[in-house]
Amino acid sequence: QQQVKQSPQSLIVQKGGIPIINCAYENTAFDYFPWYQQFPGKGPALLIAIRPDVSEKKEGRFTISFNKSAKQFSLHIMDSQPGDSATYFCAASPVQSSASKIIFGSGTRLSIRP
């Protein structure tokens, strides 16, 4: 079964809007929650990540909100730009080590309209 559930599958937002992508997980052994951004023809690239000991992390226009009790986390993109159009993957990794495998969500194809 899918360990990290991501929604929506696709999202269209006007420039300047705030797209929100949501993810949920079940496994309490997950200890690291990264978001990856993928442009067409490229591999996923780490965008921002959070550990469960904080409820929010902000890097530039990108913010992760984390709700440990609900086992949910989300990505917000402030002042979205057409260049943000990409596929976004949430992910989670167990606590064993920093070299552990990453479990990905199914991805959200985001399109920012000019």
Added chain:
Amino acid sequence: EAGVTQFPSHSVIEKGQTVTLRCDPISGHDNLYWYRRVMGKEIKFLLHFVKESKQDESGMPNNRFLAERTGGTYSTLKVQPAELEDSGVYFCASSTGFNYGYTFGSGTRLTVV
């Protein structure tokens, strides 16, 4: 530094044929991972090498898939014989293992017809 290099970038083969994908990790990265994304679904873990040893191969779908990492440098993933359901994008990633920072390659798009 050079990134993770994968080739070929695309491969179209017939069902029953054999295909070998190659990944060159970032120099000095002991950890090498293979992942696969089937159309529209999640990126799924296949296996993890630490140097030349298989650390975790729990994601390998069946014995038609064989991964090797000779001398702890580049890695190959062979599919023999290929089936239609093997179609997808195969990603390789590497890391130092001292933090969670994977670097992914651009992937190999495999189409089995």
